[in-house]
Every structure is written in C-alpha cells, then in structure tokens.
Amino acid sequence: MKRKILLPTDFSENALQAIKYALELYKDQECVFYLLNVFYITPTNLESLIGMEPGSELYESTKKNSERQLHKVLNEIAFQDNGNSKHSFQAISVFNEPFQAIKALVAEKDVEMIVMGTRGQTNARSKIYGSTAIDVMEKIRNCPVIVVPQVAKCVLPKEIVFPTNYKTSIKKRELKHLIDIAKSCDASIKVLHVSEDGKLNALQTNNRKLLDEYFEDVNHSFHLLSQLSVSAAINCFVESRESDMVAFINSKHSFFASIFNQPLVKGITYDSKVPILVMHDLKN
Numbered sequence: 001m002k003r004k005i006l007l008p009t010d011f012s013e014n015a016l017q018a019i020k021y022a023l024e025l026y027k028d029q030e031c032v033f034y035l036l037n038v039f040y041i042t043p044t045n046l047e048s049l050i051g052m053e054p055g056s057e058l059y060e061s062t063k064k065n066s067e068r069q070l071h072k073v074l075n076e077i078a079f080q081d082n083g084n085s086k087h088s089f090q091a092i093s094v095f096n097e098p099f100q101a102i103k104a105l106v107a108e109k110d111v112e113m114i115v116m117g118t119r120g121q122t123n124a125r126s127k128i129y130g131s132t133a134i135d136v137m138e139k140i141r142n143c144p145v146i147v148v149p150q151v152a153k154c155v156l157p158k159e160i161v162f163p164t165n166y167k168t169s170i171k172k173r174e175l176k177h178l179i180d181i182a183k184s185c186d187a188s189i190k191v192l193h194v195s196e197d198g199k200l201n202a203l204q205t206n207n208r209k210l211l212d213e214y215f216e217d218v219n220h221s222f223h224l225l226s227q228l229s230v231s232a233a234i235n236c237f238v239e240s241r242e243s244d245m246v247a248f249i250n251s252k253h254s255f256f257a258s259i260f261n262q263p264l265v266k267g268i269t270y271d272s273k274v275p276i277l278v279m280h281d282l283k284n
Contacts, residue, residue, distance in 0.1 A: 002088070003031045006111045006143075008102055008132075010037065011069050014117030018148035019077055021275060022115035024156065025146075027084060029184065034109060035074060035091045038101040039066040052095070059095065066093040099135040106143045113177065114145040118272070137250065141280040144177045148275045156185040157244035160277075163192045163234055164211070166204035168251055172214045174282055178247045179218060181277070188219035190243065194233040198224050238274060247277035 007022055009015040022033065039062050040052075052059050070091040078089050094101050105111065119130030136145050160182060164170075182189050191211055200208060208222065225233040238246060 001030075003029055003113070004034070004109055004111045005031050006034045006036060006102065006105060006109070006114045008036045008038070008098065008114070008116045009070075009073060010098075011073065012117065012119075014119055014148075014150040016073070017150050017152065017154070018115050018117040018146075019073070020154045021148045021152060022146070023077060023084070023087065024154045025115075025181070025185070026087075028086070030086050032088045032090065034105060034111065035070060035089055036101065036105060037066045037070050037091075037093050038096050038098045039063060039093060040095060040097060054095075063093060063095065067091070098132045099139070102132075102136055103140055106140060111143055114140070114143055116145065116147060118147050118149050137278045141250075144277060144279045146275050146277050149272050151273050152275050153244075155244065157181065157187045157275075158185065159190060159241060159243040160187050160245045160247050161190050161192055161234065161238055161241075161243045162247050163194065163230065164207075164248075165195070166193060166200060166207040166211075168249075168281075169203075169207055170211065170214075170249060171282060174249055174279060175214055177279055178277060179215070181245075181247075182215075182218040187244070188221070189215055189247075190237075190241070191215075191220060191222045192234065192237055193222070193224050194228065194230045195224060195226055198226060243274060245275050245277060246272075247279065249279045249281050251281040 003026060005022055005026065007019050009019060019035070052062075054060075070093055074089055074091050078087070092105065094105075096104070102114065106114065114136060116133060116136065117130075118133055133147050137147065160178065162178065178189065181187065191208075193208075212220075212222075223237070225237060228236065234246060237243065
C-alpha cells in the first residue's frame with residue numbers, strides 16, 4: 001500500500017527544499033505525493049472579494065498561474081535524474097485559506113504525513129515559523145507533520161532526538177511514525193531528558209521503562225542535560241552531536257505545553273537547522 005504524503009507549496013525556496021527532503025526521506029518507499037498549492041487573494045474591499053468568485057477574470061487568471069507553477073515544480077521534482085519509479089504525484093490547486101485547505105485534504109485523501117517548510121514567501125524573515133506551519137503543527141491533530149527549515153540538508157536522518165520529561169504516559173502507537181522513520185533510515189533515537197537534578201519519581205521511572213520497551217526494535221539511548229532551559233538544552237544537544245531531526249509529541253499535558261504559553265514551536269529552537277517531526281497524543 002502506497003504512503004500518502006502531502007506537500008504544501010507556495011513556490012518559495014523553503015517549500016521546494018521541504019519537497020526535496022520528502023522525496024529523499026521516502027526514496028525507497030512506494031508513495032503518492034499530493035503537491036498542493038493554495039491560491040487566494042486577501043480582499044481589500046467588497047469589490048475585490050466578489051472579483052475572486054469562480055469564473056471571474058481575477059479568479060481564473062490566479063488559478064491558471066497556480067496550475068502553471070505547480071506543473072513547473074512537478075516537472076522539476078518528478079523527472080529529476082529520470083525520476084523515482086516508486087513515486088507518483090498529484091498536483092492540486094485550490095482556492096482557500098492555506099490551513100483550511102491542508103486540513104480538508106488530509107481528511108479527503110487520508111494523508112498520513114505532511115512535509116512542509118517552516119515559512120513561506122509571505123512570512124517575515126525574523127520569524128522562525130510561519131503562521132501556516134504553526135497552525136498545522138498545533139491544530140491538525142490527526143496527521144503528523146515534518147517541518148523543514150530552508151537550511152536543512154536533504155539527507156536521511158541517522159540520529160533523531162526525542163525530548164521528554166517522562167511525566168506524560170505515552171502510548172506506543174503515538175510513536176509509530178517516529179519508529180517507522182528510524183527503522184526505514186536505520187537511525188538511532190536519542191531520548192533527551194532535561195532536568196535540574198536528574199532524579200525521577202515513580203511515574204517518570206515507569207514511563208522511561210515504557211519508552212525503552214517501545215524502542216526495543218531500534219537503536220536508542222537515554223541522555224540527561226541539566227542547568228539549561230529546555231530549548232537551550234535541545235539546541236546544545238542537537239548541535240554538539242550534529243543530530244539530524246528533532247521529534248516530539250504535541251500533548252496538551254506535555255512539558256512543551258507548560259513551558260510555551262505561545263504556540264509550542266515558538267521556544268523549541270530559535271535557530272532550527274534540522275527538520276522537526278511533530279506527532280500528537282491520541283487523547284486530544
């Protein structure tokens with residue numbers, strides 16, 4: 001059965017980098033990639049809003065431009081180096097708000113993974129994560145997402161960092177995508193605990209033991225950092241080891257939620273150079 005991967009694009013360099021990363025990550029697997037472009041114009045007045053109705057000159061010209069650029073990207077990625085026989089592509093152009101279009105397509109196509117850039121053409125350079133990326137990571141809870149910085153290397157991950165405080169009970173099925181990626185890429189998982197004293201209570205000890213069981217089929221190890229904030233600890237760990245990916249579960253009850261009053265990604269890393277895999281707990 002083919003994997004179904006959604007690749008949103010606004011034709012920015014970051015979006016193209018994310019697409020290339022996805023093709024490399026899944027190069028040995030049968031996949032159908034949905035290449036999605038959402039075209040929309042922010043109306044300045046009622047007249048311009050009416051002008052974006054289907055059949056209007058503005059709507060049709062904007063849609064045609066979207067389809068033309070999708071075709072260009074498709075030619076570039078599908079036929080590079082004679083293409084990959086395991087991969088097939090569907091180009092989709094829709095008029096909508098980007099987050100709503102992504103959410104709808106995930107449900108319609110039963111997408112199992114979204115791979116997208118951290119920010120697009122319209123996002124300020126001072127922002128690490130664009131508004132659409134934040135919304136997807138926060139609100140699309142029935143599908144994981146890999147968010148790819150523009151500077152990320154298009155290589156298979158060999159070391160994936162999984163931060164946790166062991167306070168939240170995690171089910172193995174919530175880690176399915178992380179374990180799948182680790183297995184397919186022959187990557188190791190580094191479980192990172194950030195703590196002041198390194199001591200674990202009974203609940204934390206049990207949750208650590210469960211993680212050890214969940215990761216029994218992949219190369220994994222446990223690590224501790226102290227005297228640092230969570231975001232600084234993750235940064236230091238990833239940079240010092242040259243890790244290739246950070247993965248975590250977005251849980252309302254996780255330490256990420258308690259630390260970041262803003263959307264969870266705001267404080268993870270201010271200078272992310274590696275892709276981030278965001279999974280979701282199944283309780284919310």
